[in-house]
Structure formats: structure tokens, C-alpha cells
Amino acid sequence: MREPLRADMFDELCPSALNPVRFGDKWAALIIRCLEDGPRRFSELRVPLGRITPKVLTHSLRSLERDGLLTRTVLNGTTTVRVEYELTALGRSMLEPMAIACAWVAEHWEQLLDAREAYDRAIRFDRAAAALPAGRRAAAPIG
Amino acid sequence: MREPLRADMFDELCPSALNPVRFGDKWAALIIRCLEDGPRRFSELRVPLGRITPKVLTHSLRSLERDGLLTRTVLNGTTTVRVEYELTALGRSMLEPMAIACAWVAEHWEQLLDAREAYDRAIRFDRAAAALPAGRRAAAPIG
DNA sequence: CGGTATCCACAAGGATACTG
DNA sequence: CAGTATCCTTGTGGATACCG
Numbered sequence: 001m002r003e004p005l006r007a008d009m010f011d012e013l014c015p016s017a018l019n020p021v022r023f024g025d026k027w028a029a030l031i032i033r034c035l036e037d038g039p040r041r042f043s044e045l046r047v048p049l050g051r052i053t054p055k056v057l058t059h060s061l062r063s064l065e066r067d068g069l070l071t072r073t074v075l076n077g078t079t080t081v082r083v084e085y086e087l088t089a090l091g092r093s094m095l096e097p098m099a100i101a102c103a104w105v106a107e108h109w110e111q112l113l114d115a116r117e118a119y120d121r122a123i124r125f126d127r128a129a130a131a132l133p134a135g136r137r138a139a140a141p142i143g
Numbered sequence: 144m145r146e147p148l149r150a151d152m153f154d155e156l157c158p159s160a161l162n163p164v165r166f167g168d169k170w171a172a173l174i175i176r177c178l179e180d181g182p183r184r185f186s187e188l189r190v191p192l193g194r195i196t197p198k199v200l201t202h203s204l205r206s207l208e209r210d211g212l213l214t215r216t217v218l219n220g221t222t223t224v225r226v227e228y229e230l231t232a233l234g235r236s237m238l239e240p241m242a243i244a245c246a247w248v249a250e251h252w253e254q255l256l257d258a259r260e261a262y263d264r265a266i267r268f269d270r271a272a273a274a275l276p277a278g279r280r281a282a283a284p285i286g
Numbered sequence: 287c288g289g290t291a292t293c294c295a296c297a298a299g300g301a302t303a304c305t306g
Numbered sequence: 307c308a309g310t311a312t313c314c315t316t317g318t319g320g321a322t323a324c325c326g
Contacts, residue, residue, distance in 0.1 A: 002180055009191035010173055012249070023244050024167035026299075030153055037145050042308050048152035054309060056299060068258025074308095081306095081307055090254055097240075097247040101166050104240040106155070111233055115211025169319075185288050197289060199319060217288095224287055224326095 022069065022094065027052060027060045029098050032087065035070060036095060039086035061085060069094065165212065165237065170195060170203045172241055175230065178213060179238060182229035204228060212237065 022028035027049065034045055045057060052060075064070045069091035075082040087095075165171035170192065177188055185204075189195060207213045212234035218225040230238075 005177055005183065005187055005191040007190050007193070009177070010193075023248070024169070026167070034148055034152070040148065044148055047150050048148045050150070050153075051300090053300060053302090055301095055311085058309060059298085066259055066262040067255050068262075081309095083308060090251060090258070093251065094247060097243045100240045100243050104237060105166075108233060108236065112210050115233070116209055119209040119211075194320090196320060196322090198291085198321095201289065202319090224289095226288060 022064065022067065023098070023101065025060065025063070027056065028064060029102060031060060031064065032069065032091060032094060032098055033102075035085060035087045035091070039073075039084040042083050042085070045085070064091070165207065165210065166241070166244065168203065168206070170199065171207060172245065174203055174207065175212065175234060175237060175241060176245075178228060178230045178234070182216075182227040185226050185228070188228070207234070 022032070030049060031045065034040055034048055042057070042061075045061075046052060046054070049057065061070070061072065065072050065085075067090075068088055070085050070087050073084045073086065075084060165175070173192060174188065177183055177191055185200070188200060188204075189197070192200065204213070204215065208215050208228075210233075211231055213228050213230050216227045216229065218227060
């Protein structure tokens, strides 16, 4: 027989597996991919990230910096301020697993949407049936 | 020169890349791995998931079912009720990218923790320095 | 056994406006 | 240019108790 699941099954994993790390972050995956070809500036990153607000972008970048995935460098020109964000070796090592995850999503996104739609339709049908008197379920609608 | 980042860079990806999918879910990765070797029952899943509450487990399972990643089957015995959860083909296709992601985390978890610790130490130092009078920063501590 | 129901805390994310 | 500041909404997860 198949072995039962053990209580310490995930003990060697970090707590909650992927969640505390950047796989679960809404923007992190995108930011990391933006930095794939080299350092980028703050305002440069805002372009592909659509309608991300500066607050959220700052927070995401700080969080990635804290985890050692990228570095933040302030370049002082005489009049302007430049800040560049660049992947560390640790950050680079994440590119491949991230790309694989993104590829899976891209490949199966349609299937996922279809499944959701079908599920929601079934739920609506069930609820409609439950709202009818017991003997009348699946009967022809009267109006 | 390196190309600028385009605004439509992520248009072919699903909105927010990984987030709406199960990579970002706290429990989904673990649940999916629990089902790797075949169908499991509700109470069976509670064991390796530590202190997950039934409400949260139910919600996670429903969400995965909705996305077409697993199926829920009620097996009516005469006196007992069995419910089994089993991966679909779509769910199975996620095992590999998920394993790769988990492997990355497991492999670099220590580095991440170290980076966080170092970052937090630096922040605390900076804040302490900022709290001193301007001329005294980085001076010897007095007591 | 396999869940619901209810209430709650916290954090992520967003809208909007302002700053060194 | 590269952010802060403030306020707010939502969602995720948890605690506890109860149900068919």
C-alpha cells in the first residue's frame, strides 16, 4: 500500500515552502525578469510594470534587496540622481526556476481560465437548483 | 546599447504573472506535493500540513479544484463518508515546475536568511546613527 | 469524517498627493 | 528623478465552535 503522509514531511523545507520567498510575490517575478539584461533604473522599471504605484515598487525592490536578490546603487550626478537596481548572483540563480514557472503559467493559462469558468457555471447551476422547491429541481422553468 | 523595457513586455503573460496561480498560494504547493503519489483524503492531508485549519484547507482545495488542478470525489460508504482529492493531468503537469521552484528555495534558503539578517542589522545601525546629533555619527559610543 | 459558520488580525496592494 | 506620506480596500489566513 501507498505510504501514509508523515507529519514531518515538509520539515526540511522552509516554513510554508514557497510563500515567504519571491515566488509568491505579485511583482517580484516581473521585476527580476526586467533586470535580466542588466541594471535598470527606478523609472525604467515602472514602464513594463504597467500601473504599479511608486510605493509598491519601492516596497517590492526593498524586499528583494533585503533577500539579497538585487542591489541598489545610488549614482550621484551633479544635478540628477540615478538609482540603479541590479541582480546579484543569488538573484540570477533565480531566473531559471522563475522562467520555468512562468512558462508553465503561460502554457496552461487558457486551461486554467476554462476550468474556472466551468466550475463557476456549475456552482451557479447548483445554487439555482437548490433555490427551487425540492420536487421541482431540474424541472422546466416556468417563468 | 541595451534595449529599453517596453510597456507591453508582459502582455503575453497572464495578468500579474505568477500571482493568480498556485505558485503564490501558501498551501497549494504543499497540497499538490501531497497528492503526488495518488488520491488522499481530507483528514490525511491535515497531517503533513501541520496546523492548517479545516477552513483554510477546504478553501485551498476548492480553489485548486476550481482551477482544474485536482478533482474532489465523494465516496459514499453505508455509514462513513470518504472524500478523495486527486490530481488531474493539469495538476500533474505542475509537479515539475513546482519541484524546481521548491528545490531553488531549499537550496538557497540559508543564503536568503543570511541576507535578511545582514540587511536588518545594517538598517538598525543606520537608524541608530541617524538618531545621534549630526556631528557625532560613527563616533565612539559613550554609554 | 468532512466539513461550515462566525469573527478577527494582519499585511499586501492601491489611490492620491506631496517632497528632497 | 526617485521616492514618501496618508488613507483605504481587499484578501489571506487563523481561532474557535458547531453541524450532518
